[in-house]
Amino acid sequence: MIVNYKMILQYDGTRYNGWQKQGNTKNTIQGKIEEILFKYFGQEIELHGSGRTDAGVHAVGQVANFKVEYQKASIDKIYGAENNIGADKEAGRLKDNAVEKIKDELNSFLPEDIRILTLEQADNRFHARLNAVEKEYRYYISLDRKRDVFARKYMAQLEYPEKLDIERMRSASEKFIGEHDFQGFSDNKSKKSTIRRIDSIEFRLCGKNIDNADYMEEAHNGSISAVQDGCLEIIFRGNGFLYHTVRLIVGTLLAIGMGEASADVADEIFESCDRKRVPYMAPAEGLFLYRVEY
Template structure:
């Protein structure tokens, strides 16, 4: 299934114990109500607390023969208004939303003024910011690098190498947008790279990718601006 959600009120994607509300937890709760069976879902990306998604992909197996259009309708009737199942389709049993993905694309929206109507879906860093300077830093990110310096600890990944194929800043009306695509992302990696684009020089980012260490203090950008935009698979 392809899922869209406003992550503002959720403690991230991943299921948590103790009644903490997460997107995965809500989807599994609703699937149990509709299908009357325990269903465990797997997401293509584990978005952090407050991060949104337009094209999150999740896979699950069920013994139910309920038509997909009926299942989707029932889920959307029961899910909180911040979560919406955009589509459902059958896939081969070997499909895995996370491990079958070829790439993921994130979009970050950055406001240069604290506009109230954008506060749920944009990070704020007062500007103005020059596109040329932002893209000079983004250019350094493209390629296969060790992004250990731009991630939070506690990840369950075995390697911190990621292959970035696209990283571009552009202006759209009153905001700046950063699109980045890679085969995989580390925990909070995009938010760190947004902060790096704003506060670091290209040479500093290059050195951090070479050494795995930062030469300065860096905080991840506000999660409100980040959206898991799209996930790519073999057609």
């Protein structure tokens, strides 16, 4: 019996070299989990993630799947048929309590900065990356000029946050909505299509939508002094994102918001498809893969 498992997991990407396995290092999220799966199930298992997060990028809701081939004897031995934990052979499924036990035991072996939130048996045709229809990424920027030492792993830090014109950033972000060729906003080395669709880019202040008149008046006045102890959250939703795309877009928006780049720079990059025109790439630590929809 072959079982296809779907998991939702979270991880702190600070000390890892990204999601994807690499030949020159074992220090990746995929590599760590596959190592545990091999020890637990006694067979080589390939883990398929919904997306390949970069080094230092975090995930709140990464989705992955992997397949395990069971023999009847191994099911009864590992999951204890006498305790009503095992396989529903007629349905071709493991029982729910068996799956929950697997999740708990895998978590006990994983490092504390990687956690499986849910584990379930999926249809054998399910693939975490190929079946995804929408992904949500969130990027966090500290607006605290004191540069909080504890926020440095999870937010981008600005040298002069009081200069940031958030309304200018939000206005410029509208250029990215819709279907575009994002070749200029990626470090994609593949020959596959670079056309993607971004459905929405939402700006929130400390978890609140900033569509409020008082805040917008402050933004237009060029002052965010009232929110210096907060953070800016930028939420991206789309059908898929190329390598480094979100960080390159955020870097472009920050350059516009700080007055270091023209609001027309996005149009110029789309037209030229020239990655070198991107002002800079936002740091990895502020980015979170938040949710994947199927």
